[in-house]
Amino acid sequence: MIDKDIKSMSPEELRGEMEEMGEKKFRAGQIYDWMHVKLARDFSEMTNLSEGLRRKLKERYTYTALETVQVQESRIDGTKKFLFRLEDGNLVESVWMQYKHGNSVCISSQVGCRMGCRFCASTLDGLERNLTPSEMLDQIYVITRQTGQRVSNVVVMGTGEPLDNYDNLLRFIRMLTDENGLHISQRNITVSTCGIVPGIYRLAEEKLQITLALSLHASTDEKRQELMPIAKRYSISELMEACAFYFAKTGRRVSFEYSLVGGVNDTQEDAQRLAGLAGPLGCHINLIPVNPIKERSFVQSEARQIQAFKNKLEKNKINVTIRREMGRDIDGACGQLRRRHMT
Numbered sequence: 001m002i003d004k005d006i007k008s009m010s011p012e013e014l015r016g017e018m019e020e021m022g023e024k025k026f027r028a029g030q031i032y033d034w035m036h037v038k039l040a041r042d043f044s045e046m047t048n049l050s051e052g053l054r055r056k057l058k059e060r061y062t063y064t065a066l067e068t069v070q071v072q073e074s075r076i077d078g079t080k081k082f083l084f085r086l087e088d089g090n091l092v093e094s095v096w097m098q099y100k101h102g103n104s105v106c107i108s109s110q111v112g113c114r115m116g117c118r119f120c121a122s123t124l125d126g127l128e129r130n131l132t133p134s135e136m137l138d139q140i141y142v143i144t145r146q147t148g149q150r151v152s153n154v155v156v157m158g159t160g161e162p163l164d165n166y167d168n169l170l171r172f173i174r175m176l177t178d179e180n181g182l183h184i185s186q187r188n189i190t191v192s193t194c195g196i197v198p199g200i201y202r203l204a205e206e207k208l209q210i211t212l213a214l215s216l217h218a219s220t221d222e223k224r225q226e227l228m229p230i231a232k233r234y235s236i237s238e239l240m241e242a243c244a245f246y247f248a249k250t251g252r253r254v255s256f257e258y259s260l261v262g263g264v265n266d267t268q269e270d271a272q273r274l275a276g277l278a279g280p281l282g283c284h285i286n287l288i289p290v291n292p293i294k295e296r297s298f299v300q301s302e303a304r305q306i307q308a309f310k311n312k313l314e315k316n317k318i319n320v321t322i323r324r325e326m327g328r329d330i331d332g333a334c335g336q337l338r339r340r341h342m343t
């Protein structure tokens with residue numbers, strides 16, 4: 001797949017390609033810069049290349065350029081949700097958020113998802129396919145071009161399970177942080193996983209400085225299994241061991257995401273047990289009031305219940321934030337915009 005997809009090639013691979021084509025090696029640097037810094041939409045923009053070379057490139061390679069189908073802007077906080085069409089007609093969504101510390105983009109890593117989390121809209125139709133590295137990168141590139149503003153933070157928290165698309169994810173991270181590309185700091189990248197244990201161990205060995213976020217959502221195996229099928233494969237204690245290993249290897253603390261579902265995982269006992277898991281690992285906890293989807297009957301916890309849950313964690317000296325609900329008025333929950341378009 002990478003052998004035709006020029007925008008998924010590393011600088012070294014691109015140099016090899018130029019050599020093979022009988023071109024000067026420095027052409028690779030020029031082309032890489034057009035693709036990953038100047039964010040060109042096609043070969044015709046690459047005006048310092050001869051027309052002949054541009055034509056040859058066009059014949060030889062595919063050039064990923066996502067088509068923007070729709071942009072919704074929140075009137076509350078300026079959050080923008082983008083719906084993109086891929087070359088094969090599939091749709092993916094990304095979200096652009098403005099914070100005091102910079103602009104953040106939430107990207108999708110797969111078309112659909114096969115993890116089956118009960119509260120999530122992205123998984124309702126299963127997995128369609130993995131996204132290529134260039135398709136992940138281009139979500140950021142198109143948004144950068146359209147907003148005219150630099151993206152400083154990237155979270156892989158849109159549709160899909162990133163560790164279920166491991167090789168493409170790694171290539172994407174390396175290219176996004178490469179000094180020849182947008183050069184986004186690894187520390188400003190967060191990868192969120194539902195908890196694929198072997199993937200966490202593998203990621204720990206990559207020597208990256210990214211943040212790993214674990215979607216925990218429950219403090220007992222029994223409750224977690226009700227919400228997330230993956231919990232039947234890996235127990236919470238196996239997960240905690242993997243998180244400890246990740247921290248030991250990278251020096252980066254894992255953070256926990258915990259979606260509060262009314263009457264399911266939001267009691268004081270839940271908070272106490274959660275504190276028991278997060279405390280030893282020094283984990284930050286991000287509480288997310290569940291975003292109800294119409295296909296399921298889950299409801300948000302009461303505001304008072306959420307506050308009491310947070311207080312309980314803080315009493316146990318856990319670092320906790322309640323996720324600001326950005327873009328509530330524009331189909332906030334992952335996968336909702338895409339689904340509405342499909343039906």
Ligand code: SAH
Binds near residue numbers: 160192
């Ligand atoms: N597959 C990855 C990343 C995508 S989901 C993961 O599971 O972490 C990003 C986060 O949003 C996860 O914590 C996920 O559990 C959560 N999420 C999904 N649907 C949600 C909803 N309707 N309400 C609240 N959180 C949701």
